[in-house]
Amino acid sequence: MKVLVLNGPNLGRLGTREPDVYGSTTHDDLVTLVGDTGRDLGLDVQVRQTDHEGELVGWLHEAADLGAAVVLNAGAWTHYSIAVRDAAAQLTGPLVELHISNVHRRESFRHHSVLSDIATAVMAGFGVDGYRLALEWLARRPS
Ligand code: DQA
Numbered sequence: 001m002k003v004l005v006l007n008g009p010n011l012g013r014l015g016t017r018e019p020d021v022y023g024s025t026t027h028d029d030l031v032t033l034v035g036d037t038g039r040d041l042g043l044d045v046q047v048r049q050t051d052h053e054g055e056l057v058g059w060l061h062e063a064a065d066l067g068a069a070v071v072l073n074a075g076a077w078t079h080y081s082i083a084v085r086d087a088a089a090q091l092t093g094p095l096v097e098l099h100i101s102n103v104h105r106r107e108s109f110r111h112h113s114v115l116s117d118i119a120t121a122v123m124a125g126f127g128v129d130g131y132r133l134a135l136e137w138l139a140r141r142p143s
């Protein structure tokens with residue numbers, strides 16, 4: 001199974017960004033963690049991060065055309081980007097909406113997601129370990 005792990009704005013700054021909220025794992029560490037997990041599970045996984053909304057939209061189009069599964073941490077775009085939602089709505093493979101932090105314990109503007117009602121599954125609050133859990137779930141899921 002092909003899986004794209006797509007991270008949105010500010011997630012490239014993991015490790016230095018609000019470590020009390022997001023932990024000390026860097027985005028490079030995350031790429032290694034996801035790569036190792038994908039190999040163990042026999043998944044074809046790629047991790048990408050962007051601070052540019054149009055780039056994420058393009059990657060979602062690519063995933064839609066490939067029929068790939070997507071693990072999407074859209075960061076702040078989760079809460080307001082109809083463009084990201086419209087691109088994600090075109091996916092034919094499973095979509096896991098993921099948040100490192102438990103957004104429901106945070107500011108009220110983080111409680112609403114424009115993605116959750118089109119996602120196959122939603123994860124929040126597992127820290128960066130959530131990425132590993134999402135891949136394990138995708139690998140076990142009947143296609
Ligand atoms: C986040 C939560 C969002 O509210 C925030 O804007 C992020 C990261 C998370 O992983 O917990 O950038 O998606």
